[in-house]
Amino acid sequence: MNPEALIRNETAADADAITTVTLAAFATLEISQHTEQFIVKALRAAGALAVSLVAELDGRVVGHVAFSPVTLSDGTPDWYGLGPVSVLPAHQRQGIGKSLIRQGLARLQAMGARGCCLVGHPDYYRKFGFRNLDQLAHAGVPPEYFLALSFDGHWPQGTVVFHDAFGARE
Numbered sequence: 001m002n003p004e005a006l007i008r009n010e011t012a013a014d015a016d017a018i019t020t021v022t023l024a025a026f027a028t029l030e031i032s033q034h035t036e037q038f039i040v041k042a043l044r045a046a047g048a049l050a051v052s053l054v055a056e057l058d059g060r061v062v063g064h065v066a067f068s069p070v071t072l073s074d075g076t077p078d079w080y081g082l083g084p085v086s087v088l089p090a091h092q093r094q095g096i097g098k099s100l101i102r103q104g105l106a107r108l109q110a111m112g113a114r115g116c117c118l119v120g121h122p123d124y125y126r127k128f129g130f131r132n133l134d135q136l137a138h139a140g141v142p143p144e145y146f147l148a149l150s151f152d153g154h155w156p157q158g159t160v161v162f163h164d165a166f167g168a169r170e
Contacts, residue, residue: 004057004058005055005057005063005096007053007056007103008056009052009054014061015041015044017054018037019040019041021064022040022086025089028089035169036084036086039166040066042164043163046164046165049067050080050108050113051108052067053103053104055100062088063087063091065097065104066083067081067107068162070160070161078112078113078114079114080115085101098127098128105149114154115151115152115154116151117146117147117149119141119145119147121145129149130148131148131149133148135157136159137158137159137160
């Protein structure tokens with residue numbers, strides 16, 4: 001990671017910078033529906049950002065990660081979804097995203113979370129211990145792109161539903 005990057009909790013003053021970072025990070029990603037900035041805003045408005053961290057370099061927000069509660073069909077409590085995670089293109093591939101994710105996962109664990117899941121690139125997220133599970137799915141997502149990480153060794157079964165904010169389109 002870039003040694004000057006500070007990872008800290010989001011503050012109310014960071015909202016516009018987070019939107020800017022999120023827009024830039026997903027601008028050229030073909031698989032994106034380009035709604036990530038709306039998702040973060042809707043999660044914030046709903047009070048559903050369980051963990052929201054920014055990466056700051058020289059006083060400027062250059063990255064962000066959000067974690068929000070998910071619902072599991074088997075009733076398992078205290079699981080969270082990771083995403084979106086965003087880093088300004090000029091600062092990508094420097095370890096900032098990894099640091100945001102690692103610190104976010106650590107904070108979830110400290111809060112007593114039992115696990116975390118996400119939709120993302122398997123090769124990237126396996127580095128953090130995430131894995132594909134036959135018994136856990138997210139509707140409409142190819143199984144290879146849905147990954148989970150248990151903090152307590154218990155693996156839920158069924159389907160995962162992310163917060164309603166993930167349907168935000170504006």
